Amino acid sequence: MKADFVSTPAADSQHGSTPALIEKEIIGSGERRLSGKCRRVLEAFLGSCVGVTLCDPERELGGMIHFLLPEPISPTMSLYASRYASTGLPKFLDDLVRAGARKEHLRACVAGGALVGEVSAFDLNLDIGGRTSAVVERILSEQQIPIARMETGGFFTCKMSLDLSNFKTSIEPVMDQDFARAERTEPRPFELDRDFPDLMRHLKPIPQVALKILRMIDDQNCRFADIADQVKQDQTISAKVLHICNSTFFGRGRKVDSIERALTVLGERNLIKFIVSAFLERFLFSTAGGYSICKGGLYYHALATAQLGERLARLTGVSRPDLAYTGGLLHDIGKVALDQFVAASRPLFYRQVISRRRSAVEVEQELIGIDHTVLGAMIGDSWGFPDSLREVVLHHHAPERARHQQPLVRLIHLADLIMARFAPGYELERIDSTDLDRRLQALGLAPDRLREVVDQVPSGTTDLV
Ligand SMILES: [Fe+2]
Ligand SMILES: [Fe+2]
Structure with a gap:
């Protein structure tokens, strides 16, 4: 403990x-x-x-x-x-x-x-x-x-x-003072035909083996032995997973030195979480700082939303906890791609978000010409994301639009909203919560259970995987 x-x-x-x-x-x-x-x-x-x-x-x-x-x-x-x-x-x-x-x-x-x-x-x-x-x-x-x-x-x-x-x-x-004082710099608009292929060439790719694991998780019949085999083929990831196991959960003297040992100590579900998080760190950590005010902010926001999503899935029973975890981890994947555009015009971007009280999605559409949900879904399509993840990425700011996995998308929307309020340093999102009570009720939670929901927020960065 x-x-x-x-x-x-x-x-x-x-x-x-x-x-x-x-x-x-x-x-x-x-x-x-x-x-x-x-x-x-x-x-x-x-x-x-x-x-x-x-x-x-x-x-x-x-x-x-x-x-x-x-x-x-x-x-x-x-x-x-x-x-x-x-x-x-x-x-x-x-x-x-x-x-x-x-x-x-x-x-x-x-x-x-x-x-x-x-x-x-x-x-x-x-x-x-x-x-x-x-x-x-x-x-x-x-x-x-x-x-x-x-x-x-x-x-x-x-x-x-x-x-x-x-x-x-x-x-x-x-945000408000620094950004209000700063100069107005217009971002360069995103031109789909030119920028998307360019982006896909330069974006640090998620390894094939990680995508394979994500699809295995989506498929209820996935066998852990298959996942473990994939992980063992990637020495960097194996080492990273064992490092997280040793540094996060266990004291000195009880070293976890193999994936098999990690499996015995952690169980399949926890180990899969560690594996997916380790893969995505390489991808999510590589941002310029447009959306965050601390190093690695997007990665920590993704981990925290994943952890909270998984806990809320257990609390509500509306979705599989492992799907909620991967959904939380990947919901803002489009921000990794748009980060450089936002970083170049941060003051203008946040003046629009803060002083005009608008959502980041609206401001992205207006200033850059595309938002992180649409771009994230395009990246997911080209990487072959399973449908459930695609819906989370595309609709996590408007969950009522999701067609097939609405409970899962609503869950990630709520987790994202709670993290924006209770762990705001990792990511500078501003999410409309004027109808928070309705959003809770859609997940079968009476409005007075909000404190219980907030209580599921992970503690600091050590509680994130
Ligand atoms: Fe988002
Ligand atoms: Fe988010």
Whole structure:
């Protein structure tokens, strides 16, 4: 069982880039981090979630915690204390004091709790972010810890940073200011006849063996032995799968050194997830940064949507969990292709999305002439995606248009929407959720179960595969 006290690897030092002098570490939802003085900056991207920094500068101790919900939805959730303000904040305080901080020296900063995206009366009623902030304020007041800065509510995603070299916290809006100031640069329109063949030549291809596995998953009768044989033929992927197994689930001394051993420990379904994710990392990680504000953002967004989709499939029973996982992983595949177009005109793109409150799909159509759902489906067609995946890719922003796999598409739509609100740093999507209650009901979920849905959001990046 994983502890909830986890930290992500430094975003800037992943995947072989030169280590930065000041290391940045992203604190994902449900994670907390405590540290002494050092040259590192902790960062959290906060939409509806609430982030808190607590520091004792005299003792040179401080940290950050990132809450998803005000309180656990059931007592059994206490294993993941950091996800909830009511359980995580007392634990975090306790950790600080045990590490040597003096309670009377502690100063707090609080941020997040926004209503990101279009807001419905249903959202205002439920007000998850507002209630999480209220629990944080109550606990800090009971513990007589002053709040040096509090920026909660509003309608925008913000970035909260804690500089551990001086224990100063900064809170800034993620998109609106930078993008409003920047110059207007028109993107080059996508010309289908010229750009699509060019794109397919230059796009890092998904290996044939990965496509074969995706089709096997779509086919209910797939045999794991066939998949395992395919994986063993690709040494890089075998190594990657074993690395993920060893680093994610198991402590030292219980090394998983073969696909057979991984199968025994994880079971078929989990191992297939690891395999598909490992294949797609190579493809999804290779973006220029048009759709994301952190390195690898699209890949993490894909993994998180996959993980949440799979959990929601189990919760609702409307779709096979393994199909929901692969659907979540691939839903935004068109963004990998459009990323370079968006990156070239990011300020203009996001000014349209944010200040004019329009969906990314509409803005893509207007500025580039094609959107990521249509382009994604074209890529899927040329690679021979199974029909279920094609429908997810094409209709995940308008699930009512799906003809054959509507429950699956609705599920991925909901997972995407929830991730856009509760893990907004990985991908800058803005999804209309004015009729969120109707979207829940279409999956057989009563509107008051939204908190239960949010509770399925994976914690940080370590909970993603
Ligand atoms: Fe999308
Ligand atoms: Fe998405």
